[in-house]
Amino acid sequence: MPPRRNVVWAIGLVIVGLRLAPAALGHLVVGTTTLSRLVADADLVARVRVVDADELVVLPDGSRRSVVVAQLLEVLAGTPPAAPTVRFAQHGHGVARYQDGEEAVVFLREVARTPELRALGVAFVSGQEHEEKVGLDDGRREERLAAVRAYVALGAIADPGERRAAWRRLTHDLLRSPDRRLAWSALEDVVRLGERSLDLPTLPGGGFTDPVADATGLLRVVDDAAVMIGIRLALLTELEHRGLVAGAPRWRRLLRTTTDPDRLAVVRAAGAHPSPPVTKALLRVLRRGGPTAAEAAAAALGAPGHAASVPYLARALRAGPPRVRMAAVRGLGGIADERARAALADAALTHADPATRQRAGAEVRVLDR
Numbered sequence: 001m002p003p004r005r006n007v008v009w010a011i012g013l014v015i016v017g018l019r020l021a022p023a024a025l026g027h028l029v030v031g032t033t034t035l036s037r038l039v040a041d042a043d044l045v046a047r048v049r050v051v052d053a054d055e056l057v058v059l060p061d062g063s064r065r066s067v068v069v070a071q072l073l074e075v076l077a078g079t080p081p082a083a084p085t086v087r088f089a090q091h092g093h094g095v096a097r098y099q100d101g102e103e104a105v106v107f108l109r110e111v112a113r114t115p116e117l118r119a120l121g122v123a124f125v126s127g128q129e130h131e132e133k134v135g136l137d138d139g140r141r142e143e144r145l146a147a148v149r150a151y152v153a154l155g156a157i158a159d160p161g162e163r164r165a166a167w168r169r170l171t172h173d174l175l176r177s178p179d180r181r182l183a184w185s186a187l188e189d190v191v192r193l194g195e196r197s198l199d200l201p202t203l204p205g206g207g208f209t210d211p212v213a214d215a216t217g218l219l220r221v222v223d224d225a226a227v228m229i230g231i232r233l234a235l236l237t238e239l240e241h242r243g244l245v246a247g248a249p250r251w252r253r254l255l256r257t258t259t260d261p262d263r264l265a266v267v268r269a270a271g272a273h274p275s276p277p278v279t280k281a282l283l284r285v286l287r288r289g290g291p292t293a294a295e296a297a298a299a300a301l302g303a304p305g306h307a308a309s310v311p312y313l314a315r316a317l318r319a320g321p322p323r324v325r326m327a328a329v330r331g332l333g334g335i336a337d338e339r340a341r342a343a344l345a346d347a348a349l350t351h352a353d354p355a356t357r358q359r360a361g362a363e364v365r366v367l368d369r
Helices: 009-017 035-041 115-120 141-154 160-175 180-194 211-222 229-241 247-257 263-270 276-288 291-300 304-319 322-335 338-350 354-368
Strands: 044-058 064-077 085-090 103-110 124-126
Touching: 035 103, 035 141, 035 180, 044 085, 044 141, 064 103, 064 141, 085 103, 103 141, 141 160, 141 180, 160 180, 160 211, 180 229, 211 229, 229 247, 229 263, 247 263, 247 276, 263 276, 263 291, 276 291, 276 304, 291 304, 291 322, 304 322, 304 338, 322 338, 322 354, 338 354
Parallel strands: 085 124
Antiparallel strands: 044 064, 044 103, 064 085, 103 124
């Protein structure tokens, strides 16, 4: 099993290390507060329409700071304020930005929890950052409201087992959502629960208490071709990391069955999970895929566990098209054994293409250092 990484290991690996296509990822910042945590930490959860996104308040020392004024449309959790509007300060780095007239769900804490902001004369504070904004004006209104209401409803379930089962069902549903904000939020909850670091009053803290049931449900998501490919890859990575599934046959199946435009993401991800079946499947892509897929496979094979691919990468370096040759150089450099170095050194001395000779020679120098 791979070494333990940090709390957002699977998400960070998929986003940063695997360089997935933008269509597969959406827009996500690693470490973003999940929707479940926003609900659990809030004293007031409300659907609002922004009246003034930048009301200026002059403080006693003469400094100025803006607060948000919003019309209350619906209180989803907490005690409804007496006034029809709510004024809240924003606190944190890179806070969410609102426009006048915009409709959104806000997650507010009583100002007593942030006493340094009392001078602003507001009752509430929002800690939401830019990526944590839950807007309702972009065609995802009903789905996002339903998700918030479902997380609020979890807190009303008294029995821990029932609450845990409800959380599992909701998580699996949101992982399948076409809304990237909802799907990636659910994914990060899965990873955090697996790390046993989530402490929420409305969620089953302490990690996965029924690994078999959780793995079974999550594997259904992995196998669902309608789910975003980034979600599927991150879930498989996490389940393999926990030792709940045998990763090799799953990666091989994905390599064989996934079609464009998701195939490149799978190729890049599978390379980070070396095993004989995965190496064989990647070599099939290298030999029989188009130039773009072959290029991705050559680079993905660049890991010590893919040493069996050295002769095939050497052949691609010798006779492949330019981009595949350069990817083969990276792949051989990543394997970095004596046979890989020899193939690179030979290309650096004898290849007919000057650019290939130069690139192979540079890789040999890196390996020699």
